[in-house]
Amino acid sequence: MNTGHAYKLSAGIADNLVSILEEAIVFLELAPNERLTEEEVAERYGVSRSPVRDALRSLERDGLVLREARRGIWVTPMSLRDFDEIYSCRVALEAIAAEQAARSTNTALKAQLAQVLDAMRAAREAGDARLFFSHDVRGSELIYQIADNATLHRLLKGLEKQALRYRYHLYRRNPGVVDLSLDDTARVFQAIIEGDVPGAYRMEHDLIERIWRETRDAIRDEFGEGRK
Amino acid sequence: MNTGHAYKLSAGIADNLVSILEEAIVFLELAPNERLTEEEVAERYGVSRSPVRDALRSLERDGLVLREARRGIWVTPMSLRDFDEIYSCRVALEAIAAEQAARSTNTALKAQLAQVLDAMRAAREAGDARLFFSHDVRGSELIYQIADNATLHRLLKGLEKQALRYRYHLYRRNPGVVDLSLDDTARVFQAIIEGDVPGAYRMEHDLIERIWRETRDAIRDEFGEGRK
DNA sequence: ATTCACCATACTGTATCCAGTATACAATGC
DNA sequence: GCATTGTATACTGGATACAGTATGGTGAAT
Structure with a gap:
């Protein structure tokens, strides 16, 4: 450290x-x-x-x-409860971030999305979890910047850190989980670049929601339901 | 000292x-x-x-x-830009708060929603802006509690404070603006009480979005576009 | 043996002190 | 007259000293 x-x-x-x-x-x-x-x-x-x-x-x-x-x-302890809370917020906010990014005409920033995707794929190949996530985070950061909404940016940055702890934990136990998202992430990026506003919203919404659904069982097994 | x-x-x-x-x-x-x-x-x-x-x-x-x-x-200065950012996040988050609240079976808390609505109407009659907003905030707080999602609660509380400054400003200049929302608020409360999950989501989403749309011209006239 | 009261301890909350930097203004050189 | 640099000042950033409270243990009394 x-x-x-x-x-x-x-x-x-x-x-x-x-x-x-x-x-x-x-x-x-x-x-x-x-x-x-x-x-x-x-x-x-x-x-x-x-x-x-x-x-x-x-x-x-x-x-x-x-x-x-x-x-x-x-x-902060980890629990399924906490995980669900974070993801229910992320689904809603990441979707409008993608939507607002798709509306943007900032081609310079949009061009960088493709590079980030390549870097993510490379890190995945190399099996380097922390590198993978650092590129992933950079991709999200780019989307937030393209969306150009400081309030949304702030909220998502906060949620991202919390979410990342769960994602990192899952990745260490089963590196295959990122395969879930890589291709779909590519499609979201493409929709943002093309300015496909409803597509970007829907794809990002569905992507985050699917990751949520498909990983929550593992979280429950690991950390339990959480406070009740 | x-x-x-x-x-x-x-x-x-x-x-x-x-x-x-x-x-x-x-x-x-x-x-x-x-x-x-x-x-x-x-x-x-x-x-x-x-x-x-x-x-x-x-x-x-x-x-x-x-x-x-x-x-x-x-x-923090006030601007249309800031206002738009806050409301674009609120639309998304208030909607899922209403949705999750509708899913709840906490009848004790749900019962209090009706009382809050009466108090809001009374304050509106009396023309007391701060009292009105204090009841309004109490209503939102109730919904967040019923939704029982601490993360969502935290995010919305933060946005609410920022939004309230704009709403209070508008109210002082034109107390009629609250009439925009009172009846619709009643319908949202009803949907939550009845457990109408999609209805609560949609009504709350549309309510916040409509308030946003219908007040933003006044905000622009008052504070300008904001940073560019 | 169990319970209650007291005390020691360790932490956070608050006050105050010191350091470093950004800003404005003045003085000096061109 | 204008620019540039020196300097005073006022603020935030960081360090330290002090206060108050929650907690756990120990002891005595029942």
């Missing part, structure tokens, strides 16, 4: 901590339910508690950690 | 500040674009900068203030 002193200070310590901790949580280096204390995190990265507090509040907002006043901080 | 104890300390100073500042921004007591400094806010409420910092970061995450590193903090 980052031994502790390799982060860049340019963007502020708190922002760097957010990135570092996000990645650690998404890629399961910090286990679900693991207890975090501000002091310990501060010590581990050689900073004071102030930026750590800021970072942890930021992670709380994105649902990656839970905080209870004067009680403590924990990495 | 801490001379004024007018606020409640029970939930933590920062959380109280969030509520207070949120309300001040939503109800336009703090004008869009107004500059805020941590020290000034701290002094005004008789607290130190620490909880103010926490509160302002929280508001930033909900899009109510903008912060630039070492430059300053401003109340």
